[in-house]
Amino acid sequence: xxxxxxxxxxxxxxxxxxxxxxxxxxxxxxxxxxxxxxxxxxxxxxxxxxxxxxxxxxxxxxxxxxxxxxxxxxxxxxxxxxxxxxxxxxxxxxxxxxxxxxxxxxxxxxxxxxxxxxxxxxxxxxxxxxxxxxxxxxxxxxxxxxxxxxxxxxxxxxxxxxxxxxxxxxxxxxxxxxxxxxxxxxxxxxxxxxxxxxxxxxxxxxxxxxxxxxxxxxxxxxxxxxxxxxxxxxxxxxxxxxxxxxxxxxxx
Amino acid sequence: xxxxxxxxxxxxxxxxxxxxxxxxxxxxxxxxxxxxxxxxxxxxxxxxxxxxxxxxxxxxxxxxxxxxxxxxxxxxxxxxxxxxxxxxxxxxxxxxxxxxxxxxxxxxxxxxxxxxxxxxxxxxxxxxxxxxxxxxxxxxxxxxxxxxxxxxxxxxxxxxxxxxxxxxxxxxxxxxxxxxxxxxxxxxxxxxxxxxxxxxxxxxxxxxxxxxxxxxxxxxxxxxxxxxxxxxxxxxxxxxxxxxxxxxxxxxxxxxxxxxxx
Numbered sequence: 001x002x003x004x005x006x007x008x009x010x011x012x013x014x015x016x017x018x019x020x021x022x023x024x025x026x027x028x029x030x031x032x033x034x035x036x037x038x039x040x041x042x043x044x045x046x047x048x049x050x051x052x053x054x055x056x057x058x059x060x061x062x063x064x065x066x067x068x069x070x071x072x073x074x075x076x077x078x079x080x081x082x083x084x085x086x087x088x089x090x091x092x093x094x095x096x097x098x099x100x101x102x103x104x105x106x107x108x109x110x111x112x113x114x115x116x117x118x119x120x121x122x123x124x125x126x127x128x129x130x131x132x133x134x135x136x137x138x139x140x141x142x143x144x145x146x147x148x149x150x151x152x153x154x155x156x157x158x159x160x161x162x163x164x165x166x167x168x169x170x171x172x173x174x175x176x177x178x179x180x181x182x183x184x185x186x187x188x189x190x191x192x193x194x195x196x197x198x199x200x201x202x203x204x205x206x207x208x209x210x211x212x213x214x215x216x217x218x219x220x221x222x223x224x225x226x227x228x229x230x231x232x233x234x235x236x237x238x239x240x241x242x243x244x245x246x247x248x249x250x251x252x
Numbered sequence: 253x254x255x256x257x258x259x260x261x262x263x264x265x266x267x268x269x270x271x272x273x274x275x276x277x278x279x280x281x282x283x284x285x286x287x288x289x290x291x292x293x294x295x296x297x298x299x300x301x302x303x304x305x306x307x308x309x310x311x312x313x314x315x316x317x318x319x320x321x322x323x324x325x326x327x328x329x330x331x332x333x334x335x336x337x338x339x340x341x342x343x344x345x346x347x348x349x350x351x352x353x354x355x356x357x358x359x360x361x362x363x364x365x366x367x368x369x370x371x372x373x374x375x376x377x378x379x380x381x382x383x384x385x386x387x388x389x390x391x392x393x394x395x396x397x398x399x400x401x402x403x404x405x406x407x408x409x410x411x412x413x414x415x416x417x418x419x420x421x422x423x424x425x426x427x428x429x430x431x432x433x434x435x436x437x438x439x440x441x442x443x444x445x446x447x448x449x450x451x452x453x454x455x456x457x458x459x460x461x462x463x464x465x466x467x468x469x470x471x472x473x474x475x476x477x478x479x480x481x482x483x484x485x486x487x488x489x490x491x492x493x494x495x496x497x498x499x500x501x502x503x504x505x506x507x508x509x510x511x512x513x514x
Contacts, residue, residue, distance in 0.1 A: 146335045146336070146339055147338050147340075147341070149304070149309055149335065150333055150334075150335050150338075150339035150411070152309060152327055153309065153327055153331065153424075154352060154353040154356050154414070154415075154418065155327065155329050155367055156356045157360070157366055160360065164341070164352060164356065168344075172343075243343070246342060246343045246398040246400065
C-alpha cells in the first residue's frame with residue numbers, strides 16, 4: 001500500500017463493509033450472524049463500560065509487546081547490519097528461527113513462565129522481534145560505508161550517528177514491519193487471552209460472550225478487536241507516509 | 253614541505269587491511285599549510301586509504317600522523333572530507349543535508365573532540381552560512397529537494413557546501429569530480445581551487461585523472477599498486493600562469509610513471 005487514504009474513501013469503504021455485513025446477515029438468518037443494525041448499538045452501549053476495559057487490556061498488551069520487541073530487536077539489528085562478520089555467523093540461525101510460527105511455543109512459555117501477562121506479552125513480542133530484527137539488519141547493511149564515513153568526518157561520534165543516520169534510516173522499515181506484523185500479533189493476542197485472564201478482548205469474545213451465547217455482545221468484542229488492529233495499522237501508516245516523503249510517495 | 257609551516261606530517265606509516273600485503277610501509281609525507289596536493293595512482297594503489305588515514309577514520313598499524321603538530325587519533329573537527337558520492341542522507345532535503353555538519357556540532361557543543369572548542373558561534377549564524385554556501389554554489393533554489401531528485405553535480409555541490417560551511421582548515425577529497433561531466437568538473441575544481449590561498453585552506457585531492465591532478469596540484473604525489481614505501485612527489489603546474497609546454501611535459505611524465513608496472 002503506497003497511497004494515503006482520503007476521509008471520503010475511508011467512509012465509502014466503511015459503508016461497503018456494513019452493507020455487505022447486513023446483506024450476509026439477512027441471507028444467513030442465523031443467531032450466529034447478527035447484522036450491524038443489531039451489533040453497532042450494542043457496541044456503543046458497552047464500550048464506555050466493561051468492553052472498554054477489555055479493549056484497554058488488549059491494547060496495553062500489544063503496546064507492551066511492541067515496545068519490548070523494538071527495544072531488543074532494533075539495537076541487535078543495527079549491530080548485525082554494521083558487523084558483517086557477526087551477521088554471517090548468526091544469519092543461518094535467524095533464517096531457521098524466522099519462519100517458525102512462534103505461537104507453537106505457547107505451551108513452553110506457559111510452563112516455564114506461568115500463564116501471566118508477562119508470558120502473553122512475551123509471546124507476542126517474540127513474533128514482532130524477528131520481523132524487526134530482519135528489517136533493521138537489512139536496512140543497516142544497505143547503508144553505504146561512504147555515507148557513514150562522511151558523516152563521521154563531520155564530527156559525528158556514535159550518538160550523533162545513531163541520531164542522524166541509523167535512526168532515520170531504519171525507522172520507516174521498523175514501522176512497515178510493525179504494520180505488517182500487527183495482524184499476526186493481534187491474532188496471537190486473541191489466543192493467549194483465552195486462558196487465565198479476566199480482561200482482554202480474547203477473553204471477552206470467547207469466555208464472556210461466545211460460550212454463553214451472547215452473540216450481539218460477542219460481535220461488539222469482534223468489532224473492538226478489529227478496531228484495535230485498524231488503529232495500529234493506520235497510526236503506523238501515517239508515520240510511515242510522513243517519514244518516507246523523500247521516496248516521492250503519497251503527499252510528495 | 254617547502255618553506256610553509258607543516259599542516260600534515262606522516263612519519264614512517266605502515267598500514268595493511270586485515271592480513272593482506274601492506275598498502276603503506278614506512279611511508280612518510282609532509283604537506284604545508286595552504287598547499288594543494290594532488291594524489292594520483294591506479295585503482296587499488298591506496299590513495300583512498302591514505303585519505304581515510306589522514307581523516308583519522310582509519311588508524312595505522314605503526315608510524316604516526318600529525319596534523320598541526322597534534323598526533324591524529326580520531327577524526328578532527330576541522331578536517332573536511334568530500335567523497336565521490338553516497339555522502340548525502342537520502343531521506344533529508346538538500347538544505348538539511350548541507351546543515352548536517354552544523355547540526356552535529358550543536359548536538360555535541362564545542363567539546364574540542366566532535367566540534368572545535370575555539371570560535372564557537374551561534375547556531376543561527378552557522379545555519380545562515382550554510383545558505384550562503386548553497387547560494388555561492390548555485391543550488392539554493394533546490395534547497396527543498398531530495399538528493400534523488402537532483403543531478404550528481406548538484407549533489408556534489410551540496411556535499412561541498414556542507415563541508416565548507418564548517419570552515420575547515422584541511423579539506424580532503426576522494427575523487428569528488430569523477431562522476432561529473434566536464435563543465436561541472438572544471439567549475440567545481442575552480443571553486444575548490446579558489447577556496448585555497450586566501451583562507452589558508454590545505455587541500456588534498458585524490459584522483460585517477462592526470463589532467464585533474466595537473467590542474468589542481470601544486471604538488472603531485474604518485475602512488476603505485478602494491479606496497480608504497482618511497483614518497484614520489486612531482487611539482488605541479490596549477491593555475492593559468494603556467495605554460496602549456498611545462499604542462500604537457502608533466503602529463504607525459506605522469507603517464508609514464510602510472511603505466512610502469514610496480
